[in-house]
Amino acid sequence: MPQPSRRYDESDVRVRPSRKGSRPRTKDRPAHADAEIGMVVGVDRGRWTCLLDGHEVTAMRARELGRTSTVVGDRVALVGDTSGDPGTLARIVRVEPRSSVLRRTADDTDPYERVIVANADQLAIVTALADPEPRPRMVDRCLVAAYDAGMEPLLVLTKADLVSPEGFLANYDGLDIPHCVVSRTAQGTLDGAAVELVRARLHDQVTVFVGHSGVGKSTLVNALVPGVDRATGVVNAVTGRGRHTSTSAIALALPDGGWVIDTPGVRSFGLAHVDPDRIITYFPELAGGTDDCPRGCSHDEPDCGLDAWVAAGNAGPVGVARLASLRRLLRSRAGEAGDGPDRG
Numbered sequence: 001m002p003q004p005s006r007r008y009d010e011s012d013v014r015v016r017p018s019r020k021g022s023r024p025r026t027k028d029r030p031a032h033a034d035a036e037i038g039m040v041v042g043v044d045r046g047r048w049t050c051l052l053d054g055h056e057v058t059a060m061r062a063r064e065l066g067r068t069s070t071v072v073g074d075r076v077a078l079v080g081d082t083s084g085d086p087g088t089l090a091r092i093v094r095v096e097p098r099s100s101v102l103r104r105t106a107d108d109t110d111p112y113e114r115v116i117v118a119n120a121d122q123l124a125i126v127t128a129l130a131d132p133e134p135r136p137r138m139v140d141r142c143l144v145a146a147y148d149a150g151m152e153p154l155l156v157l158t159k160a161d162l163v164s165p166e167g168f169l170a171n172y173d174g175l176d177i178p179h180c181v182v183s184r185t186a187q188g189t190l191d192g193a194a195v196e197l198v199r200a201r202l203h204d205q206v207t208v209f210v211g212h213s214g215v216g217k218s219t220l221v222n223a224l225v226p227g228v229d230r231a232t233g234v235v236n237a238v239t240g241r242g243r244h245t246s247t248s249a250i251a252l253a254l255p256d257g258g259w260v261i262d263t264p265g266v267r268s269f270g271l272a273h274v275d276p277d278r279i280i281t282y283f284p285e286l287a288g289g290t291d292d293c294p295r296g297c298s299h300d301e302p303d304c305g306l307d308a309w310v311a312a313g314n315a316g317p318v319g320v321a322r323l324a325s326l327r328r329l330l331r332s333r334a335g336e337a338g339d340g341p342d343r344g
């Protein structure tokens with residue numbers, strides 16, 4: 001028997017449109033009517049792990065995909081050996097249309113944007129209430145990234161056993177951002193009732209988890225997904241940073257339906273790809289206050305109408321802080337120093 005992996009190597013598939021326009025051999029026709037649709041659950045060194053009818057298939061990208069990225073969460077058309085048997089390799093010949101696209105840039109002025117996850121519904125922004133200190137500006141960046149991706153945000157506040165969540169939540173008073181609170185018990189395990197509340201939020205959803213090192217993201221993911229063992233780090237007392245234990249995004253199935261997508265490599269959200277005019281629409285409590293702005297207002301200039309709008313209390317008790325947050329994002333987006341993704 002020929003080696004399956006050899007049989008389906010990329011070099012065997014040359015879809016070269018000839019000048020005369022003759023059709024490629026039937027088995028190589030780009031339509032791939034016989035392809036099966038799987039979901040990308042992991043990416044590692046040029047190999048895509050896809051879930052197909054309940055089994056995992058390792059695949060490579062066909063050359064005809066060109067520059068289209070293929071990321072975790074993508075639905076992809078697979079051809080070739082899709083048995084998933086050891087040593088076999090299928091080919092991804094098409095990426096299906098995406099319902100959402102979570103992107104980031106390395107920083108706010110980086111022209112090169114990267115798609116991190118496709119087809120996710122929800123962005124769980126994991127923030128510790130202490131150790132390390134919460135960073136409201138960073139959370140605001142993640143909120144903008146979520147809205148811009150077409151995803152719902154979910155604030156997950158961890159380590160409530162160290163500090164109660166009220167102080168942090170006051171930053172978002174009246175904004176109606178869904179949140180849950182996680183804490184550790186005296187026994188050293190996460191509070192079971194709290195974990196169940198998080199689980200209820202994830203049911204039948206595709207949820208991307210982001211968070212800075214040491215916030216307890218891996219600890220929580222381990223509690224949510226039985227049998228998984230995401231490496232947990234210990235916070236370094238000097239730097240406040242945890243160990244960087246793993247790097248690529250991975251989709252983990254929840255037992256009752258839905259997916260957790262862990263993104264160990266993602267520590268920040270550069271927003272260079274977000275149109276500055278759109279950023280204000282993600283601050284809905286401010287977006288209504290631009291009627292008195294001069295035409296083409298940057299919302300970061302002396303005549304901006306938002307100051308009066310906020311001063312009149314129209315944006316609620318957190319208006320002043322939210323306007324400051326918006327302006328820091330706009331400045332950072334414009335390339336001015338002060339609030340880069342890693343400083344926010």
Ligand SMILES: Nc1nc2c(ncn2[C@@H]2O[C@H](COP(=O)(O)OP(=O)(O)OP(=O)(O)O)[C@@H](O)[C@H]2O)c(=O)[nH]1
Pocket residue numbers: 158159160161162182183184190211212213214215216217218219220231232233234235241242243244245264
């Ligand atoms: N007090 C307290 N500690 C927690 C809680 N959750 C996690 N921790 C601890 O916080 C530290 C960091 O947890 P991790 O789960 O490794 O954090 P992480 O966000 O995955 O960080 P990386 O592994 O660096 O990506 C570990 O020592 C955990 O035991 C919590 O709710 N309360």
Ligand SMILES: [Zn+2]
Pocket residue numbers: 290293294297298299300303304305306
């Ligand atoms: Zn303005």
